[in-house]
Amino acid sequence: MDLSLTEEQLLLQDSFRKFFLKESTPERVRAAAQDGVDRTLWLALIEMGALHIRIPESAGGIGGSLFDAALICEEAGKRLASAPLAEAIVVAQVLASLDSEVAAKRLEAVLSGEQIIVPALHPLERGGQIMPAGAAATAAIGLHDGELILIERASDNEGRQHWRLSQEELRDRRTLLASGEGAQTAFLAAVEEWKLLSSAMLGSLAHEALEQAAAYARERIQFGRPIGSFQGVAHPLADAVTDVEAGQLLVRRAIWAVSSRRPDAAAFVSMSWWWQTQAAATAVRRAVRAFGGYGLSVEYDIHLFNLRANQLILANGDPYRELEIAGERLFKGATGPLPDAGEIGITFDLDEKSAAFKDKTRAFFKANYTPEMATKAHHSTASHDADFHRKMAEEGLLFANWPVEYGGEGRGSREMYASSEIYEEFNYTTHVLGTTTVVGQMVAQFATAEARAEIVPRILAGTALCSLGFSEPGSGSDVFSAQTSATRDGDDWIVRGQKMFTTGAHLADYVILLTRTRSGGAKHEGLTLFVVPTALPGFSYQPVHTYQDEKTTITYYDEIRLPDRYRLGEVDRGIDVMGAALSLEHGSGSxxxxxxxxxxxxxxxxxxxxxxxxxxxxxxxxxxxxxxxxxxxxxxxxxxxxxxxxxxxxxxxxxxxxxxxxxxxxxxxxxxxxxxxxxxxxxxxxxxxxxxxxxxxxxxxxxxxxxxxxxxxxxxxxxxxxxxxxxxx
Ligand SMILES: Cc1cc2nc3c(=O)[nH]c(=O)nc-3n(C[C@H](O)[C@H](O)[C@H](O)COP(=O)(O)OP(=O)(O)OC[C@H]3O[C@@H](n4cnc5c(N)ncnc54)[C@H](O)[C@@H]3O)c2cc1C
Known part of the structure; x- marks a missing residue:
């Protein structure tokens, strides 16, 4: 997995970002509303090479990848560029692939800005259809009974908001571009590419709308507070940005699937389009809503995002149809021609080291995971097998991501992630491992030398398990309101209190404990973290059964005398240690x-x-x-x-x-x-x-x-x- 952009891609992204920022201002977008094309912008875009991006170098183009083109479309989407960019990119690519004089002439006209040609996304024998970005188009290309044809737009269509292709145009104004399987394949692949490029556009458009809404919500004061501090405003925006970013990543994954010729690549295209249409539609609506009544005023730019998103979403017809196509592609073996994505740079494939670590984990499981364990498998601590855990630790599989100075192997997140895929394959639970590794890293980072020497080797050897004692009956989400107390008594601390949901405490040798060491003052202050050996007198627990068939525990700390060596970090600075612990817990990606x-x-x-x-x-x-x-x-x-x-x-x-x-x-x-x-x-x-x-x-x-x-x-x-x-x- 490597989602880094190459130097060239960063440069490309940056130059188009600056370009659209300058050339596609809200005023220019408004001025081009009639037919959706800003002609000055269009000619400048051609000058920048945007339409040459997917034409091979051998044919006089730039020979960029599908991902390069998507990056340009992202920048265009963000600034609502009034230009049929995705359409023209794919049409130029198709025309360049045809070995005919008619096509070559048309390509020349497109690349000089003299003509705007768009693709008819659906087969033409079905009859009239509205052309994507067709209001300013001079012609369209599309498939009719297996032939690739070009249809000139009739002049009496001019001045209208759309181009609804008529039967007369189809009959009287058509020119054959090419026939045969090659031309058909090239065109169908171009339509799939259009979906990906337009999905990329939708994602950045929606993201920008949300950023503008957030900027407004930071400034707009109601009830004496910025409206963004109300969860009724903030949470819908947070959900929307999450879905939009998920979609943007899905588009990258789809481009990778196409480039690696995965059998499900065509399904990825449909899935990306469907998801982005839904995510973007929700995002722009929520963005408008954050502006209240002003969002409806045409004086405010946010409504432009709504209009453009709708236009783009509906261009391909009902998005639900694409979902059905995804279903056919995923489960009925349907497929379709796909573009040659070129060298995209990014990859979702495992790198060599991660693949090797995954293999090592698989080999271990094959040799050691017994049928009895498989029968006992459950997503809870119930299936913990001490012997297996110890063997995994000995094999270097459990804490290999810890830094070398803590006794780990310093393996990367990708390696650990690859290895954890095997856990899923074998239905192996990671509950106790998850909490133990958080505590272990906290101990390695914050504990005294003595406590480190006692605890870390045991964890690494797989002979000690740990639990998290943060939540209390009175403080769950508001974790820093903890009331479990630790009072200094000579070289020791006396710990009193109760923790709730201390999962795995019945197996644990240590519990990391959030305590209050100073009362009064702000709740975040006066907290201290300890690691408590469960063998100490005064520790006890009681099971709590949950409706997902799990067992967690309530833990009690009854006047536990805890030596100071078990303290983590500074006294009253528990907030620092908690910050590190929570980021490990919140960051979990598996x-x-x-x-x-x-x-x-x-x-x-x-x-x-x-x-x-x-x-x-x-x-x-x-x-x-x-x-x-x-x-x-x-x-x-x-x-x-x-x-x-x-x-x-x-x-x-x-x-x-x-x-x-x-x-x-x-x-x-x-x-x-x-x-x-x-x-x-x-x-x-x-x-x-x-x-x-x-x-x-x-x-x-x-x-x-x-x-x-x-x-x-x-x-x-x-x-x-x-x-x-x-x-x-
Ligand atoms: C199976 C299980 C295992 C667990 N394991 C552990 C463990 O090992 N160690 C540990 O320390 N804890 C553990 N927990 C506790 C878990 O972290 C808490 O349950 C969780 O943080 C919520 O706290 P709470 O249950 O007290 O709910 P509350 O905090 O009382 O929340 C109740 C509801 O109010 C909402 N709410 C609260 N505050 C806000 C706010 N500011 N804005 C909006 N909504 C809010 C919550 O989202 C929730 O919907 C576990 C819980 C479960 C169910």
């Missing part, structure tokens, strides 16, 4: 993995003929499963961004919380979607595929709560991704 199994179970059900015809034969089922798969791929793309960014040192404080919120919330939605399709069958417990999905649904719900609830994550996304004011104190 949660989406439970969804792999859910998808498998959904497909098992969809292909079963228990009640006659298999559900997958119904287009509604295929479409809904396509939604589930789309969310899954978007989640995978988000996780990929997180692990790549971590390895590349590109820290962004929004991405961890955004990813956690997205993968857990979509997990809940998808599980429910599958259950709805199954109806009462989904209430079957045991090993029925839908029963497993139902269990997944309950499990998924818990993932939206622990590690910080989705509401808290939404607030963090609003702050870190959109710069909105804090809504919590």
């Amino acid at each position: 949660l989406y993995l439970g969804q792999v199994r859910m998808l498998e179970n959904a497909l098992l059900w969809a292909h079963s003929t228990e009640y006659g015809e298999a559900p997958i034969e119904r287009s509604s089922v295929r479409a809904r499963l396509a939604i589930v798969r789309t969310r899954f791929e978007a989640a995978a793309a988000m996780v990929a961004r997180l692990v790549w960014a971590d390895d590349a040192g590109r820290h962004n404080r929004a991405w961890g919380p955004m990813t956690k919120m997205f993968i857990t919330e979509t997990y809940v939605k998808s599980a429910w979607e599958i259950m709805e399709m199954g109806g009462p069958d989904a209430m079957e417990r045991g090993t029925h595929p839908l029963g497993m999905v139902e269990l997944g649904h309950r499990r998924a719900y818990a993932t939206t709560i622990y590690g910080g609830t989705s509401e808290i994550h939404r607030s963090i996304v609003a702050e870190k991704a959109l710069g909105l004011p804090k809504s919590r104190s």
Whole structure:
């Protein structure tokens, strides 16, 4: 996985960013509203080489990749460029691929700005259709009975907002460009490319609309506060920006799928288009809403985003149809010609080191994961196997990402992520591992030398487990209101209190404990972290059973005498240690993995003929499963961004919380979607595929709560991704 842009791509992006900022101002966008083309901008764009980008160098073009073209379209979308850019890029590419004089002449006319030619997205034998960006087009190219034809626009269409291609135009104004399979393939591939380029455009347009809404929400004061500090304003924007970024990453993943000629690449194109149409439509509406009544005033630019998004979304017809196509491509083997993406640079493939570490993990599981363990497998601490855990540690699989100075191997996030995919393959739970690795890293970083020497080697050897003691009966989300106290007594501390939901405490050797060491003052002050050996007198616990069949625990600290060597960090500076611990917890990117199994179970059900015809034969089922798969791929793309960014040192404080919120919330939605399709069958417990999905649904719900609830994550996304004011104190 490597989502870095190359030097050339950064340069390309930067030059088009500056260009559109200067040449596509809101005033220019308004002035071009009649037919949607700013002719000065259009000629300058041609001058910049935008239409040459996908024409091979051998044919006089730039020979850029599909991703390069998408980067240009992103910049155009952000500034609502009044130009049929995606259309002209793909038309130029098709014309350049044809070996005919007519096509060469037309290409020349397009590249000189003399003519604007757009693609007819649907087969022409179906009759009239509205041409995308057709208001200013002089001609269109499209397929008619397997032939690639060009249709001149009739002059009496001029001055209208759209070009609705008429039967007369089709009959009287057509020229044959090419016939045969080659021409047909080139054109169909170009339509798929148009979907990707337009998806890229929609994503950046929607993102910019949200940024403008956020800027307004920072400034606009109502009830004595900036409106962005109201969750009713901030949370819908946070959800929208999350969905839009998921879509932008999905488009990159689709371009990678096309470039690597994956069998499901065509499905990726459809999934990207459908997702972006939904995400963008919601985003622009929410952006307008943040402006209140002013959002409806044409004086404000935000309405332009709404209008342009709608135009673009509807250009390809009902987006639901594309979802159906995604279903056919995913589950009925339908496919279509795809463009040659060229050298795109980015990749979602595992790098060599990660693939090797994954192989090592797989080999270990094959040799050591017993059938008994598989029977016991459960997404909770219930299936923890001490012997297996110890062997994994000995093999260097568990804490390999820790820095070498802490005793780890300094492996990257991508390697660990690749390895964790095997856990999913074998249905192996990571609950205790997750909490142990957080505590271990906190101890390695903040503990005294003595405590480090005692605890870290045991964790590394796989013989000690740890739990997180943050939540209390009176403080969950508001974790810094903790009341469990630690009072100094000579060289020791006396710890008194109770923690709630200390998952895995019944197995743990140590609990990391958030305590209050000074009362009075701000709640964030006077907190201190300790690591408490559970063997100390005064420690006890009691189970709490949850509806997702998990067991967590309440832990009690009854006058525990705790030596000062178990303190983490400075006295009263627990906030520093908590910051590091929470960022490890919030940054978790592997949660989406439970969804792999859910998808498998959904497909098992969809292909079963228990009640006659298999559900997958119904287009509604295929479409809904396509939604589930789309969310899954978007989640995978988000996780990929997180692990790549971590390895590349590109820290962004929004991405961890955004990813956690997205993968857990979509997990809940998808599980429910599958259950709805199954109806009462989904209430079957045991090993029925839908029963497993139902269990997944309950499990998924818990993932939206622990590690910080989705509401808290939404607030963090609003702050870190959109710069909105804090809504919590
Ligand atoms: C299965 C499970 C395992 C867990 N494991 C651990 C663990 O190992 N260690 C640990 O320390 N904790 C653990 N937790 C606790 C978990 O972190 C908390 O449940 C969570 O942070 C929410 O706290 P709460 O339950 O007290 O709910 P509350 O904080 O009371 O929240 C109730 C509701 O109000 C919402 N809410 C609260 N504040 C705000 C706000 N400012 N804005 C908007 N909405 C708000 C919440 O989102 C939620 O919907 C676990 C929880 C579960 C369910």
